[in-house]
Amino acid sequence: MKKLLIQRAMTGEGRFVRQTGFPRFGHVVLSVEPSSSGGLSFQWEVSPAQIPEMFRDAVCRGVSRMFEPGAKFAQYEPDGILIRVVGGSSHDTDSNEGSFEIAAMEAFVMALAPPPDEAAGLPGSSRGCPKCGGDANVVSKMLMLGKQSPREERAGARRPDQLASDECLPEALLAAPLQQFIQGCYCTRCGVGFVPDNLVKPAVVEEARKRAARRAERL
Structure with a gap:
């Protein structure tokens, strides 16, 4: 299996918004950085006013699932990657775990993607x-x-x-x-x-x- 190495800090923003049916909202900003600890690690740097603590696991799970079988990075193994959750926002009624999981996935992809x-x-x-x-x-x-x-x-x-x-x-x-x-x-x-x-x-x-x-x- 190939190793996914990060050589410099990169920032990505993910936003999941659905306005039809059952409204949903999730917004995450990540900084993807090299780490000496190995594997995939997370650092939570947002306040409950930005992303409530109840969605913390969903954000981490969204990034981790990018490396599961069938996902975008399934053929890669994270090697020394630190995910700093540095920003985001939520909605009192429209936010749920699924919304933040999807937003975290998009933020991770955006961080690794080239400029537009x-x-x-x-x-x-x-x-x-x-x-x-x-x-x-x-x-x-x-x-x-x-x-x-x-x-x-x-x-x-x-x-x-x-x-x-x-x-x-x-x-x-x-x-x-x-x-x-x-x-x-x-x-x-x-x-x-x-x-x-x-x-x-x-x-x-x-x-x-x-x-x-x-x-x-x-x-």
């Missing part, structure tokens, strides 16, 4: 939110894609839980073992994550436009 301009490396992105159409509230965000496009007619959807890695341009995806992640966009106003068209295969974009046109005709 290195991750995508493609010019001419259309950053308009697919829901409101605006770009004033759109920020860069690391998105997790599906492994393969689903069999049902969902290819080309612009929500990250529907778009699959094999529908995106290979050069837009992160290098292994992060090949299911892409530097996409997130509208803070609508709570919608999406992948710009210039990072998606042209055939997938064209099919999505055709389906949108057919839906418009039925209205």
Whole structure:
């Protein structure tokens, strides 16, 4: 098994927000640093006002599960990695353990990911939110894609839980073992994550436009 070594401190932020159905919220900021203690260790540096103590185990569990079988770093063994939990926030009613576990996973991936301009490396992105159409509230965000496009007619959807890695341009995806992640966009106003068209295969974009046109005709 390969060893995952950290040579310098890197910071990552993860935010899990769901506004439909049962609202959920979790927000974690991690500093991933080299450590002489070996293995994977954690240091809690946030106040209960930021992240309540009841979610501490969930944050640690989220990072640890990235190394479990089937996870992104399953082929790696952490060797001397210190995870400092340095920031975050919660919601009185919407936060739960699952939200913070997911947020911690994203924060860890963001810390190890290259900067947005290195991750995508493609010019001419259309950053308009697919829901409101605006770009004033759109920020860069690391998105997790599906492994393969689903069999049902969902290819080309612009929500990250529907778009699959094999529908995106290979050069837009992160290098292994992060090949299911892409530097996409997130509208803070609508709570919608999406992948710009210039990072998606042209055939997938064209099919999505055709389906949108057919839906418009039925209205």
